[in-house]
Amino acid sequence: MNRAWRTVFIALLTAGVVGSAAWLVFVSPVLGVREVRVVGNLDVSAGQIRQATGVADGKPLATVDAAEIEDRVARIRRIESVRVSRGWPGTLMIEVVERTPVAVLPVGGTFALVDRHGVVIEIKGVVPPALPVLRLDRPGPGDPATAAALAVVGALPEELSSRVAEVHAPSAETVSLRLRDGRSVVWGGSDRAADKARVLVTLLKRPADTYDVSSPDVVTVK
Template structure:
């Protein structure tokens, strides 16, 4: 007589077979999902990086005063037709920062087709007299613009256009109290240690070098209230009036 398989073994085999089929279905679904995701990513990558759907067609410039939008666009050399995501931002910034008037540049990708160029120009602290022209100097001592006529603001007569000297004068201007700035007609500097502030009423402030600027500035309201024509704060621990 042939022995029949036990019902326990039959049930176990059926369960194993069902589990294997279930796992195969799960693997197939996962594979299908992964494949679909890869297709979507490939399409998105093509649209973003290769197709004309997001290509650069326009350039918009803001923030220009000393420069012009036309000059910025010409210098930037934006490759029109290139997808916005592939615009060489660093190269564009470096070309624009080579312009003396430009302190910083911010690029904006204005989807879908516009590159925005935000220009931040340098700020004049004072004007250096240079013969018949006037050089605009910023806080770092950089000359970034030349004008044939002076504009409102402080003039400076310096023995040199060396950037350290120009920066020291800028630091001096930045330290002066607002009311002293309003009274200042000109600053002269034979050397970096001989900065002299000339007031509109003929009085002079001997500033010396740019060191201890805050302490020197704090002395001025008291000293200028006293009679005298020369107010020496070059050694702020021992100010003098003559």
């Protein structure tokens, strides 16, 4: 075989190998999806998440659109975030973070459980005992007072959050708390939350009806 034919033969052979490899990866079910593995879910079933992906068994793993699947799974109300990755040779990994209820919002005669962003997760007929009730004029994800109230709830350490029955927020700068024992806390805005919480823990050891920590450097007790 002369040099010219040898060059042509090698080129054809290389093209064949590349073509076979491309077919194997992008077309053949050999490297297709054989398992959709879901992690991080507690309340949302793995079956519901797998169904939301819309990925058929055997679909070439290389052709799976991760961004599209993330968008589909994120439409499940209980899911806060999702990450999709490939695990060769045939596993599609779905890692989710579920929304966690942090407070309750009265809606007519029912109660909406909301997450830290103000997104409604589910509706209950009674108030879950461990969650504070939000008292707001215009509740919603875009409402500054709602955002401030949720920020305060999220900033409370466990030793305080378990004692809060209601969070009142007529405005973003006038947040107040009603404790389960009936005492009141004037919190103010959502700024300096750590300082306010630290001061309040100490103040609550003193008997009083109202504790004002809106300015944690100058507190008052009544």
